[in-house]
Structures are given as structure tokens and as C-alpha cells.
Amino acid sequence: MSNFWFMLGHAYLSKLKAKSFIITTFILALGIALMANIGLIIDAFEGDDKIDQIAVIDETDQLFSALEDEVQMLNEDITLELTTDTRSEVETLVEEGVYAGLLILSYGPNQLPDAVYVSTSLSGNAITSTVHAAIQHVQSTIAASQLSLSMEELALLNAPVSFTQEAIVEGARSEEELNQARGIVYILLFFIYFSVIMYANMIATEVATEKSSRVMEILISSVSPVKQMFAKIIGIGFVGLTQLTILLAVGYLSIMRNQDDLVGGFFDVFGFGELSAAIIIYAIVFFLLGYFLYATLAALLGSLVSRIEDVQQMILPMTFLVMIGFFIAMFGLGMPESTFVTIASYIPFFTPMVMFLRVGMLNIPPFEPILGIVILLVSIVILAAFGARIYRGGVLMYGKSNSFKDIKKAIDLTKK
Incomplete structure (x- = not known):
């Protein structure tokens, strides 16, 4: 078990110290700070008395x-x-x-x-x-x-017509509340989408890199392939959570520091004035569950290739799944109560983004997001069990291997 924690710590710290992580986090944090101070920046260039x-x-x-x-x-x-x-x-x-x-x-x-x-x-x-x-x-x-x-x-x-919307269901959100929720959900959806793709790709590429450099042969002699897979997934998951925490902290501090200047306009339209703790908690939960689902799939697919240049081709179907989920969520921003969006929110590969969209924009019963979370957890366990079998044999496969037919070969190697 000590080997597992060593591998997990190495996966976490190596990515945390990587220049790509530091630069990406810095740029994203800078972008958040700039957005929170956009009014002051414009005034500095144009002057208040122009x-x-x-x-x-x-x-x-x-x-x-x-x-x-x-x-x-x-x-x-x-x-x-x-x-x-x-x-x-x-x-x-x-x-x-x-x-x-x-x-x-x-x-x-x-x-x-x-x-x-x-x-x-x-x-x-x-x-x-x-x-x-x-x-x-x-x-x-x-x-x-x-x-x-x-x-x-x-x-x-010229007087405007008096037109008021009323919902029969108690607690239904008003149009103004929906518009505010739409803005913050839109931004968090982008973060979940890009983070899942980036970190899942990172896992698949790292596995392929270790295989291509023959480091994998040394590692499996001391640590089982399954422990390696979960150590990478959890370690890089902590990296993603660390980045999310940093960005949320920067966003929160920037908003609190300029709270008086950010009242009205863009700030309120995009929902930052009504940002609730529940939305942040759901964003973190669905980010982590979506990450572990796709990271497990990425580790599985990455173990089937021996060359780094074959990674993108192998994980292309996974990338399409993430994109489809994201596009459904974007469609749902305009029609969150659509039956199509509701059904899609219970499909595991789409749940992280689509269910989060519904939670953020609608007052749905608590059992619905809980059911979505349970579906994700069950899917992750099933995929992890299946992926572990393939990973155990896939890391021993070398040569040109970029076809899904190689999944059967990897399972046969595991049996041996």
C-alpha cells in the first residue's frame, strides 16, 4: 500500500510543479482577476471624465x-x-x-x-x-x-405593457433569476468541460509516455499496474481540484475586494451577485465525478498505445463524448426544462455537465441530482473494474496499437 501512496504523491507533485500547470493556472487566475476589475481597467485607460x-x-x-x-x-x-x-x-x-x-x-x-x-x-x-x-x-x-x-x-x-409571469409550482425561479443562473452556469460549464478534457488527456499521454520510454517495465516490477492506474487518476484529480480551488479563491477575493464597484451591469447579468454556496458545491462534485469517469476511460485507452502520437487518435471517441455532453448543456441553457435535456442528464457520460446545468438553473427535487450522482458513482466503479483488467494487460502491449480491437488482446494478456 505504501507504493500506492508513493505513486499518488509523485503523480500529484510532479504535475503540480510542472511549468504547464503553473502557467495555465496563472493565466486563468489573471483572467478572473481582470474580469473582476474590468470596470477599473477601462476607467484607467479612458478616464472617468471622458x-x-x-x-x-x-x-x-x-x-x-x-x-x-x-x-x-x-x-x-x-x-x-x-x-x-x-x-x-x-x-x-x-x-x-x-x-x-x-x-x-x-x-x-x-x-x-x-x-x-x-x-x-x-x-x-x-x-x-x-x-x-x-x-x-x-x-x-x-x-x-x-x-x-x-x-x-x-x-x-408609449407605456410598456404590464406582463408578469407566474409559476404554478411553488419555488419556481423567475426570468431574472434564470438569467442570473444562466451566466454563472455557463462559465462553470466551460471550466468543467476544458478541465475534464485537459486532465483526461494528461493521464492518457502520461501512460503512453511511460510505455514508449520503457519506464513502465520497471514500474510494474515494483507496483502493480492497477495501483499505478488509480494512483495516476487520483493524483491528477487532486491537481485539478487544487487548480479549481485556486481559481475559486482568486475569483472570490476579487469579487469581495470590488464588490461595491461590481453592482449592476455585467456583474449582475451573469449571476455573480447571487452566487450561492450550493452552486459551487455542485460544481466541485460534478467536476470531480466527471473527471474520475473520463480519467478512468482515458487511462484505459492510454494503456493500449505505445507511441505518444497515437494517443489523440485513440481517445478521440472519448473527446467526442465530452463535446456532445457540453453541446447538450449549451442547448439546455435556453431550454433547461426540455425532456431531451432531462433524459440526457441521466446518461453517465453527459451527467456531469447536463445535470449540473439543471441543478444550477432549475429548482428540481433533491432526489434528481442525488440520482445523477449515484449513476455516476456506479458508472465509475464499473468502468474502473473493467478498465483495471484492460490496463493490467494493455501496459504490457507494445508495437503499433491504436485500434479498439486491442481491448480483447489486453484482456487476454490479463488472464495469462
Whole structure:
């Protein structure tokens, strides 16, 4: 048993000290910190007091004043400046950066506003959306005047309809809560997906590397192949859990440090303002179970090849299974209550991501995620038992071996 713990510790520490792990973790942690501080970073580059100035040529001599008031109410960081210069002269100033753009106002059909906005780019931004909304409101006011409507009647005409959703089931989430859950589930799903693929590939590659360098022949003389397999799986699983813990800690500290600046906008839309401990716990549980399921399969497949270059071909079906589960989860973000998504959440290879999606977005009965966890545990035990038999014989197979027919050969070697 001491050999098993030695192998486990070696698998864990060797990957923990690897440059690839350190660099990957650093980049991911940096990305989380940058996302949490994105507002401060933008302000540092642009400055809090930056004002976008737009030159206006008002051919009507009537619209500028009303439009200026509307723009100020919508966005105080945008100002309009009436100019008498020619269009070509102002366009030159726009190219030089003196103005953010040029707005030309005139009357179109029915004496309603007709506007042309000229800038260095056609991409939509806050300026164009603000100016468009302001002109729309000015047009509504003019149209109301032409139809002899009072401001109260115009406000009543444009008032949003009262529409409220109510669920018969007690505790069902509102649309706002679903949108918030969708954001955080989306991000955690990406982490589970990429982590499972990365660490499962790592196991398969390491097994193939040991076989190609003949190190495996030395190892099996002192440690049984089955102990090696589980030591690698558990050791690298601890590496993944360590990375997840570091990233969650960085994310938590970044959010707590900038909590006052992160209220509203992107932060709330993506659900970080309502992040619960239960979601984090479920993310860790399904990450670990998904990892052990696919890691066992990867170790099994990696033991069948003798050359590193054959690894990707051998584990390609496993990669497709992970991708299919991820795509089902992405589909489920829009339709989490779909029967298709519900059924897929109980298929072992898809459960880690799809069941986590349902737990994160829906108030499902506790027995459903528990059933999913039980299905995963049973599947891992069955796959581990089968994989151990193949691994024991597969590590002794050399030569060109990249076909699933070699599974039978590995089982026959185990029997001998």
C-alpha cells in the first residue's frame, strides 16, 4: 500500500510543479482577476471624465435644442455641438479625432426628423445607440404634435405593457433569476468541460509516455499496474481540484475586494451577485465525478498505445463524448426544462455537465441530482473494474496499437 501512496504523491507533485500547470493556472487566475476589475481597467485607460463630443449640422434650424436635451437625459458623457462648418470640414475634424462623429439633421417625409451619423467606424456603440434613441423620442414628440396628442396621451401610448409571469409550482425561479443562473452556469460549464478534457488527456499521454520510454517495465516490477492506474487518476484529480480551488479563491477575493464597484451591469447579468454556496458545491462534485469517469476511460485507452502520437487518435471517441455532453448543456441553457435535456442528464457520460446545468438553473427535487450522482458513482466503479483488467494487460502491449480491437488482446494478456 505504501507504493500506492508513493505513486499518488509523485503523480500529484510532479504535475503540480510542472511549468504547464503553473502557467495555465496563472493565466486563468489573471483572467478572473481582470474580469473582476474590468470596470477599473477601462476607467484607467479612458478616464472617468471622458466626454464624447458630436458635431451637429442642423439643416432644419429647429431640431438641435430638443435633441440636445434628450441626449443629456440619456447619457451625460455625450455632448452635442452645433456647427455652421461644411460637411467636408467637419468630416476632416472627425478623422483627426476632434469630434467623435458628425450628425446631420434634416426633415424627411411628413416633416419628421431624418438623421445621418458620420463617424470613422460603422460598428455600433453607446454613442450611436444614444443618439438614435434621442432622435426617436424627438420624432415621437413631433408626430404627437401633428396628431394633436397631449404629452400625457403620448406617454400612455408609449407605456410598456404590464406582463408578469407566474409559476404554478411553488419555488419556481423567475426570468431574472434564470438569467442570473444562466451566466454563472455557463462559465462553470466551460471550466468543467476544458478541465475534464485537459486532465483526461494528461493521464492518457502520461501512460503512453511511460510505455514508449520503457519506464513502465520497471514500474510494474515494483507496483502493480492497477495501483499505478488509480494512483495516476487520483493524483491528477487532486491537481485539478487544487487548480479549481485556486481559481475559486482568486475569483472570490476579487469579487469581495470590488464588490461595491461590481453592482449592476455585467456583474449582475451573469449571476455573480447571487452566487450561492450550493452552486459551487455542485460544481466541485460534478467536476470531480466527471473527471474520475473520463480519467478512468482515458487511462484505459492510454494503456493500449505505445507511441505518444497515437494517443489523440485513440481517445478521440472519448473527446467526442465530452463535446456532445457540453453541446447538450449549451442547448439546455435556453431550454433547461426540455425532456431531451432531462433524459440526457441521466446518461453517465453527459451527467456531469447536463445535470449540473439543471441543478444550477432549475429548482428540481433533491432526489434528481442525488440520482445523477449515484449513476455516476456506479458508472465509475464499473468502468474502473473493467478498465483495471484492460490496463493490467494493455501496459504490457507494445508495437503499433491504436485500434479498439486491442481491448480483447489486453484482456487476454490479463488472464495469462
